[in-house]
Amino acid sequence: MKNKLITLVVAALILAGCNTTQKPHENTQTQKTKYDVPAGEHMMQAVLWQELSAEHRALCYQAFNTAKLRLNIILSKKIHRAKPLAIVTDIDESILDNSPFNGKLIQENKEYTGKEWSEWVKLEKATAIPGAVEFLQYAKKRGVEVFYITNRSIKQQQETMENLRKLGFPYIDNKHFLMKENTSSKKSRREKVRETHDVVMLIGDNLADFNHLFDNQSTKNRNLIVDSLRNEFGSKYIMLPNPMYGDWETKGLYDGNYHWTEHQRDSIRHAKLISY
């Protein structure tokens, strides 16, 4: 009996010893440092670039200057069109700058949630992307209607319209706003505009703003489709830069899975980084 007891105590001590040798291993300095990085820290450079770099500003002007050149060419063609002309534009990061929202997430170490987003939208404090108001007003002056197709919720229509109205955007009325109701895909909303209008140009910061071919595609496919449609960019499709978020991240980088933990996303980013 006594021997049995000693054997059990020794076994328990060995097990305890194993545990104490494992614990420091799990908390090596490398891992601690890696996972102690605040959730939004990887966003810092992207948000700073959008907020402060003159290069971001220049790219926006480049996009809208190109759009104006293209529109002038389209309008100079003396061809009969059965329907009035229209431009379809996305809103967020295409004509409205929401970078302070992303800045706040970093500052408060929070992840994106619908609740945080709707609080920001309610403030109506998003500013205009450089060149956007001037270009869309120019389109109006030339008789081209502007339709806003956005994945802001239908519940956010009034504050969205008010934010745009204050900044001087044209066509601020219910007819010209197609908010998200059932689906994130903008295909059916583009088709609705095409029933009555000849859509000659689309403006967006996300490829799915242009064509349903880009809906829910992997990084590889997104790049292949862009290559196959290369002649549309700067022509029918006017692309704005957005380094902060988009399908390139959610559908591409994270494979359309919205349930990864922050640690898993960190691992995915490291695993997919291209180096040599």
Ligand SMILES: [Mg+2]
């Ligand atoms: Mg957008």
